[in-house]
Amino acid sequence: MLKFTLYSRSYCHLCEDMALALKALLGDLxxxxxxxxxxxxxxxVEKYDELVPVLTGYSVSNGWQQLCHYHLDAKAVTAFVQEQS
Known part of the structure; x- marks a missing residue:
């Protein structure tokens, strides 16, 4: 199963947008x-403060890797998903 972590803030509309965009991109996966x-x-905070939202994905071969920040990078996420297949 694909694993992602979204580094977020409670008052961040961009964070909510990224989670929704990820859901739409991945569809039924x-x-x-x-x-x-x-x-x-x-x-x-020290690591991600100015970059939030930050999406990371877990790869068995590479561990956790940052895929995008601010807005969902569909190309990067799609490439990551294809690498996991």
Missing amino acids: PYDLEITDVDADPAL
Whole structure:
């Protein structure tokens, strides 16, 4: 199953937009999306503060990798999904 983490904020409309765009892009493909509030962890604020929302995907061969930030990069996510097949 595809695994993604969306680094987000509770008041971030771009974060909500990215989650919805991911759902639309993946359609019926099974995937797991964990939404993590960066403001709950100072280390995440330091790493992602100005980039939120940030979408990462988990690959068995490469571990977690950043796929896009601000807006969903459909090409990057599609390429990531194809690599996992």
